Amino acid sequence: MSLTFGGVAALLDVDLHVAEGEIRAVIGPNGAGKSSLLNIVSGLYRPDQGEVWFGDRSFREVPTSKLATHGVARTFQNLALFKGLSVFDNVLMGLAHRVRAGLLRQIVGSPLARRIEAENRAAAEEVISFLHLSEVQDRMVGTLPYGLQKRVELARALVVRPKLLLLDEPFAGVTVTEKQELSQHVRNARDSFGATIVLIEHDIGVVMELSDRVAVLDYGRKIADGTPDQVRADPAVIDAYLGVAHEDDTELAI
Ligand SMILES: Nc1ncnc2c1ncn2[C@@H]1O[C@H](COP(=O)(O)OP(=O)(O)OP(=O)(O)O)[C@@H](O)[C@H]1O
Numbered sequence: 065m066s067l068t069f070g071g072v073a074a075l076l077d078v079d080l081h082v083a084e085g086e087i088r089a090v091i092g093p094n095g096a097g098k099s100s101l102l103n104i105v106s107g108l109y110r111p112d113q114g115e116v117w118f119g120d121r122s123f124r125e126v127p128t129s130k131l132a133t134h135g136v137a138r139t140f141q142n143l144a145l146f147k148g149l150s151v152f153d154n155v156l157m158g159l160a161h162r163v164r165a166g167l168l169r170q171i172v173g174s175p176l177a178r179r180i181e182a183e184n185r186a187a188a189e190e191v192i193s194f195l196h197l198s199e200v201q202d203r204m205v206g207t208l209p210y211g212l213q214k215r216v217e218l219a220r221a222l223v224v225r226p227k228l229l230l231l232d233e234p235f236a237g238v239t240v241t242e243k244q245e246l247s248q249h250v251r252n253a254r255d256s257f258g259a260t261i262v263l264i265e266h267d268i269g270v271v272m273e274l275s276d277r278v279a280v281l282d283y284g285r286k287i288a289d290g291t292p293d294q295v296r297a298d299p300a301v302i303d304a305y306l307g308v309a310h311e312d313d314t315e316l317a318i
Pocket residue numbers: 069072073074092093094095096097098099100101141
């Protein structure tokens with residue numbers, strides 16, 4: 065697929081195949097087109113050319129309102145949480161799509177409404193406990209350390225039990241310890257929740273450890289794609305940035 069903004073090509077003929085059950089990393093320097101790619105898959109941008117396939121269904125423009133129906137959830141590069149609400153309520157928000165507003169007005173106070181509410185709360189509690197957030201579930205999100213806020217965003221995405229989970233820099237700006245914890249949670253999201261994961265991340269060490277396959281973007285083009293070992297050894301990748309004045313390739317920030 066391709067995408068341009070006022071003559072600037074954000075993506076040029078980029079193809080990304082994601083196999084069910086894998087953790088698929090997308091890496092590349094700033095401005096390479098990584099977020100644009102996720103934005104197309106989650107329906108925020110419409111490609112100039114190309115389409116998105118979920119299983120056997122293809123879309124020119126992914127309908128954002130139907131993302132949850134297609135089993136797709138995402139997190140954002142910049143946190144998109146309600147800072148003044150509790151952790152629990154933020155996670156619950158992930159399920160807001162389940163009942164249409166019109167229907168909700170009609171059934172409010174009814175046994176059906178109470179049952180949906182109870183199911184949603186149970187689902188939120190489950191994912192909160194899964195991500196070890198129970199202790200802080202009543203805290204206002206804005207008062208939590210950044211790493212925990214990132215984990216809340218992961219919880220809000222996971223609560224819909226997505227088949228495909230899109231994570232745009234889930235570890236950006238967190239401490240080393242938080243990063244290790246979060247990456248374990250991402251792995252668990254795949255192993256225990258069965259989510260297929262597309263992960264954008266700058267920390268090569270984390271990417272190599274966590275992902276099954278890595279695609280490398282540079283100036284809107286895909287310059288490499290393969291297992292972490294293949295990508296690490298790819299001359300085009302080394303040229304693009306791996307070779308740049310960094311010795312320690314386990315903590316290399318691209
Ligand atoms: N909404 C937009 N309007 C105009 N230009 C955009 C828009 N979104 C992205 N771009 C441009 O498209 C290119 C790719 O941006 P994108 O955000 O996808 O990069 P990225 O790989 O996610 O970078 P980063 O690592 O900094 O997050 C950049 O040149 C960017 O300026």
